[in-house]
Amino acid sequence: MSASIALVDDDRNILTSVTIALEAEGFLVRTYPDGQKAWDALSKKPADLAVVDIKMPRMDGMELLKRLREVSDIPVIFLTSKDEEIDQVLGLRMGADDYIGKPFSQRLLIERIRALLRRAEVRRAAPEEHEDTEETVMQRGRLVLDSLRHSVSWDGKDVTLTVTEFLILQTLAQHPGHVKSRDQLMDAAYSDDVYVDDRTIDSHIKRLRRKFRAVADDFTSIETLYGVGYRYKDM
Numbered sequence: 001m002s003a004s005i006a007l008v009d010d011d012r013n014i015l016t017s018v019t020i021a022l023e024a025e026g027f028l029v030r031t032y033p034d035g036q037k038a039w040d041a042l043s044k045k046p047a048d049l050a051v052v053d054i055k056m057p058r059m060d061g062m063e064l065l066k067r068l069r070e071v072s073d074i075p076v077i078f079l080t081s082k083d084e085e086i087d088q089v090l091g092l093r094m095g096a097d098d099y100i101g102k103p104f105s106q107r108l109l110i111e112r113i114r115a116l117l118r119r120a121e122v123r124r125a126a127p128e129e130h131e132d133t134e135e136t137v138m139q140r141g142r143l144v145l146d147s148l149r150h151s152v153s154w155d156g157k158d159v160t161l162t163v164t165e166f167l168i169l170q171t172l173a174q175h176p177g178h179v180k181s182r183d184q185l186m187d188a189a190y191s192d193d194v195y196v197d198d199r200t201i202d203s204h205i206k207r208l209r210r211k212f213r214a215v216a217d218d219f220t221s222i223e224t225l226y227g228v229g230y231r232y233k234d235m
Contacts, residue, residue: 003117004028006047008038008064009079010056018051021106027113035059039067042074048120049075049113054091062091069095073150073162075116079104095162095207120150120163140173141234143221157215161208164189168204172222172232181229205230 005027009015012033019029030047032038036058042050050068054061065076078091078099091099098112136148144153150166152159161169171188172180182201189204205222212219221233 002026002028003048004030005113006030006032006038006042006050006052008032008035008050008056008061009053010034011053014053014079018106018109021110022113025110035061035064039064042068043071046072046074049077049117051077051079051109051113053079055081062094065091065094065096069162071160073160073166075120075163077109077112077116094203095164097162097164116163138170138173140176140232141221142216143173145170145173154212154216154219159211159215161211165204165208165211168201169208169222169232172230176232176234179225179229179231185230 005022007015007018007022007029008031009018010033015031015033019031022029030041032041034056035052038050038052039059052061052064061078065078068074068076075097076095078096079102080091080099081102097116100109100112136146138145138147142155145151145166147170150161150163152161152166152169167189168185171185185201185204189201205224209219209222212221223231223233225231
């Protein structure tokens with residue numbers, strides 16, 4: 001089935017031109033002129049990926065992202081203006097998966113969309129060669145990660161993570177006790193053509209800890225080694 005894309009922007013020209021380009025590539029496109037209308041629709045019927053403008057009336061892209069992240073790990077690409085570097089960084093720290101500055105190449109946007117959908121699909125759909133689910137499930141003490149279903153649980157309680165958060169946690173948990181630098185975590189979580197600073201990784205770690213502490217007050221498995229990086233402590 002074709003992937004569904006939610007396109008959220010108050011610029012009608014962008015909605016029209018990008019919709020035409022995406023539909024020509026076989027995507028199903030749902031358009032929304034502001035964040036509120038997008039949230040009303042996506043909270044009832046999620047899309048496979050969202051492309052979201054930051055500056056919009058009624059509800060801006062940041063607030064929409066915040067609400068989406070409370071209920072979904074849908075990949076999100078932000079559309080930003082050149083003078084919105086602070087918003088770009090903040091958006092990534094809040095859980096956006098990528099951003100593209102305006103004016104942008106529609107071909108670049110399509111390639112970014114395809115890359116994020118592939119990354120999400122690898123962790124959601126089981127490949128035929130992996131019939132044994134034990135090969136796809138990682139258990140580290142109270143933590144269980146299923147890379148094919150993109151699911152995470154702690155003491156049997158589900159924890160909803162974004163694709164980026166999942167990749168960071170998976171990288172840390174693969175080798176408990178081993179220290180991973182911020183650069184190593186960025187390499188695991190982002191494609192080569194997406195630049196983020198190391199403080200973005202710190203923000204993702206904070207979000208991971210907050211999500212796990214929401215289901216377990218005693219969660220301390222992600223340790224910080226100041227000036228070095230992070231490591232996962234098996235419990």
